[in-house]
Amino acid sequence: MKRQKFSPEFREETAKLVVEGNRSIAAIAREHGLNETTVGNWVKKYREEHAGEEEPPLELSERARLRELERENRDLMLENAFLKKAAAYFAKEQR
Template identity: 45%
Template sequence: MVKKPVKYSPELRAEVVAAYEQGGRTYAEVARNYNLVPETVRLWVAAAKKENSGQTPEARGSIERARVAEMERRIRELESENAFLKKAAAFFAREQR
C-alpha cells in the first residue's frame, strides 16, 4: 500500500529550518525533535538556502527589479551631473572671451 504524502505547514517548515540553522545540529537530530525523516529536513533546508540565495524565479525577479531601479537612479544622477557640467563649461567658455 502506498502512503499519501503528508502536507506540512510553511510555519513548521520555517521552524525546522531555523532549528537546524541555529542549533548547529545534524539533520537527524532536528528530525528526531519534530518526528520527521532526516531527508525531509535536508530537503527543506536546501530549499530554504536556494530561496535565500536568489536561485528561485521569484528571487531572481526581485533581484532584477532592484538592479533595474538602481540603474535608473544612477542614470538620473549622471544626467544631472552631465547637465551641470554643460552649464559650467558654457560659463567658463564665456569667461575666456
C-alpha cells in the first residue's frame, strides 16, 4: 500500500482543528478519512512547536490526571476491541 504524503500546511491546519477547536482527534480523523494515530502525531508535534505560545504548561496534578486518563483510555480501547472480536465470534457461531 502506498503511503500518502501530506503538506506541512495540511498537517498543521488539521492539528489546529483539534487543539484550537477543542475537538477530538478521532472526530477530525473520521471527517478527513485519516488514521487517528497519524492525526495524533500531528497534534503532538503541533503542541510541541507551539507550547509556549497558546497553552500554559500542565501542572503536576494535571499531568498525573492526563496519564491516568490515557491509561484508562488504553484499557477501554483494548476491552472494546476484545468485545468486538467476541461479538463477531458468537455471531459467526449462530449462523
